Amino acid sequence: MRNVRILEFKDIIDTRNSERPMGHLTPIESGIDIPFDIKRVYYLTRVPENTTRGFHAHRKLQQVLICTNGKVTIDVSTPSEKKSFVLDDPAKGLYVGPMVWREMYDFSAGAVLTVLASEHYQEEEYIRDYEEYRRLAQEYFKEK
């Protein structure tokens, strides 16, 4: 799907100081493991059952979405494509580029959705009206 793909990160299980595993460390180097420099990090926590978040797209912003605990489902769509991802692995990230509509739901108890973003927060970057999104996205993907 255009402007959407899964990124796989390192999953480092440290056993240096003992024979038993000491947990998992997932490193993400800005501009290396993801295709942009990190200007903003945010995370969603304590999202109640039966809540859907998202309902917007971004004009230029690139993001990587990672579920660092628990599980969440992400639907991404453009006017011509639609895909659904269950994120439940801290070593996998969902890259979402410009002009992709997203909805996030089925947050498990304790789910943490961490998002790395390519720009600082700008409200004018958001497209929150679906009809406006469809019009702009048709233009955008026609030119690509």
Add this chain to the structure above:
Amino acid sequence: MRNVRILEFKDIIDTRNSERPMGHLTPIESGIDIPFDIKRVYYLTRVPENTTRGFHAHRKLQQVLICTNGKVTIDVSTPSEKKSFVLDDPAKGLYVGPMVWREMYDFSAGAVLTVLASEHYQEEEYIRDYEEYRRLAQEYFKEK
């Protein structure tokens, strides 16, 4: 304590689309909400009970440690000071600057320790031998 402090982030409870809370969103702007640009993000997950991690300091690296789910205890020390922090609030970060020895333990089930770092990974940045650390840190803090 020198080179250590708690940072408080925004805790945004979105109720725009409904009357009930839709969870918490914590935004962190690189270079604005924390005193450096984010070059690296990493997170510790699935750390077993009775595990202590850390046992090192950094020469120049600055980090912010955030517990985005669950709970973890962080001991930070220099040759002349020692402090212990229980992190259990996604809207609080522990800033740890250069030359601070750290140990992390009492990870709860499902705990996620997310770390934002000011530089890319460089093994030569780590000081892992405590005696060497003490010598270098005494020099460092004498000059400050």
